[in-house]
Amino acid sequence: MSKTxxxxxxxxxxxxxxxxxxxAVDNVSLTVSSREMxxxxxxxxxxxxxxxxxxxxxxxxxxxxxGGKIVLDGKNLxxxxxxxxxxxxxxxxxxxxxxxxxxxxPLQKVGDQLIETILEHLNVSKKEAYKMAAEALMEVxxxxxxxxxxxxxxxxxxxxxxxIALATALxxxxxxxxxxxxxxxxxxxDRIMDLLVSLKEELxxxxxxxxxxxxxAAERADKIAVMYAGHLYEYAPSxxxxxxxxxxxxxxxxxxxPDVFVRKEIKEIKGNxxxxxxxPSGCRFHPRCPYAIEKCAKEEPPIVNVGKERYVKxxxxx
Ligand code: ATP
Ligand code: SF4
Numbered sequence: 361m362s363k364t365x366x367x368x369x370x371x372x373x374x375x376x377x378x379x380x381x382x383x384a385v386d387n388v389s390l391t392v393s394s395r396e397m398x399x400x401x402x403x404x405x406x407x408x409x410x411x412x413x414x415x416x417x418x419x420x421x422x423x424x425x426x427g428g429k430i431v432l433d434g435k436n437l438x439x440x441x442x443x444x445x446x447x448x449x450x451x452x453x454x455x456x457x458x459x460x461x462x463x464x465x466p467l468q469k470v471g472d473q474l475i476e477t478i479l480e481h482l483n484v485s486k487k488e489a490y491k492m493a494a495e496a497l498m499e500v501x502x503x504x505x506x507x508x509x510x511x512x513x514x515x516x517x518x519x520x521x522x523x524i525a526l527a528t529a530l531x532x533x534x535x536x537x538x539x540x541x542x543x544x545x546x547x548x549x550d551r552i553m554d555l556l557v558s559l560k561e562e563l564x565x566x567x568x569x570x571x572x573x574x575x576x577a578a579e580r581a582d583k584i585a586v587m588y589a590g591h592l593y594e595y596a597p598s599x600x601x602x603x604x605x606x607x608x609x610x611x612x613x614x615x616x617x618p619d620v621f622v623r624k625e626i627k628e629i630k631g632n633x634x635x636x637x638x639x640p641s642g643c644r645f646h647p648r649c650p651y652a653i654e655k656c657a658k659e660e661p662p663i664v665n666v667g668k669e670r671y672v673k674x675x676x677x678x
Contacts, residue, residue: 362393365533365566366415371428373407373414380637384410384423386590389663392534397560397567399577399598401613402587405633408570411587412536415568416449433533451481454527454565456556458539460519464511470497470522471507474529481530496529497522499562500555517548524555531563538570553580574613578602583669586610589634589644592663596670606672608649643675651676 373385384407392398400408413419415430417437430437432452437445449455457463465473474493478484484492494504500521511519520540527535537556541549557580560567571577577584577598584601586594586609594607605611612629631648634640640647646656655675663673 362395364391365394365396365433366390366392367429367431368411368415369429369431371411371414371430372426373410373419374424374426375410375420375422376424377422377637382636383590383639384636385414386639387428388587388590388592389428390585390592390595392566392568394533394566395560395564396583397557397569397581399569399571399574399581399584400587401571401574401577401584403633404572405589405636406587407590407636408572408587409538412538412568412570415534415536416453416455417445418449418455447481450477450527450532451530452533454530454532454535456520456523456527456535456537456540458542460516460523461511463523464519464526466511468510469507470509470511470514474507474522474526477526478529492529493525496525499528499559500525516544517552520544520548520552521555524552524559528559528563528565531565533565535559535565535567536570537567539572540569541576542571556580574601575617578617586613589639590636591644591673592671593645593673594671595663596667596672600667600670606666606670606677607674608651608676609645643673 368388368390371385371388375382375384388411402408414425425438437448471493474496475489478489478492493507497504497506502518502521541552544552556567569577569581581598583596584598585592586607588609594610601610602614605614616628629648634644642658642660643656646652653675661673661675661678663671664678666672666677
């Protein structure tokens, strides 16, 4: 059995806004094994990014982690000082964001950004850092002369490769990739995903892939974690989620995947996700659930283990 790398327990992340307290991640527990890719899926606003950024404690000023623990390789990241968590970012956890143009410094050459990241974390000479930066670029399929390019001189796919080089240059244990291919065309999307999968094997790293696209997660990730309205509703190996989704929300997501080969009726999940400043009582999915019973609106179901590595949060399974 593979070793647990990341263990998130009863995590609560709230935003304190003028509209009230937005409970974006509410009591979520999740484990990620080493060398595993977990797809974190759900509709917009379900709390996926909040969960991802909370791991490295990179939240906007209104966001606060109000409870729980995040243990990476035996270390509770919530107990670290600001200086200590800064060392974890980049070195132990690499981040790949959706839009490299806004996350890369437009005024700095790609090489300088890579070298700066390396020098910030490792005690190496500038010459060694340059060599490592060139290697990191080659690792993501870019020629080393790209070190001299500015971000705007690269294509969208190349920029995303640079982001991945920045995230992997220090060989982190975990990579958090937030919608890494959403801004790219389908062919480039596929290549970037191939690259992430091959880096996972080569660097023996784990990946949390944040995506609204459950078919992408089903294709690439080992496991899928389904979030809805700040709760984790199902967590299981990807093949089981696809062949036998248990939670009514997961069933809805799977049924809404179009199939290019088979003509099938696409069933959309009716209704909209709730306002997390005022979420529904009981099961947060109950206003949209076709199987809701009286109890669903009154009591929140617990998340239960329903098989090897299978978890579901729904009264139908307790
Ligand atoms: P998306 O795919 O659209 O990014 P998501 O599933 O990643 O969605 P989050 O971005 O984590 O969801 O948002 C979860 C909830 O937290 C939403 O209700 C959102 O409105 C709220 N939220 C996110 N960022 C902030 C913020 N800076 N201030 C207040 N509320 C926020
Ligand atoms: Fe539907 Fe009830 Fe299950 Fe929630 S707990 S998903 S409302 S059946």
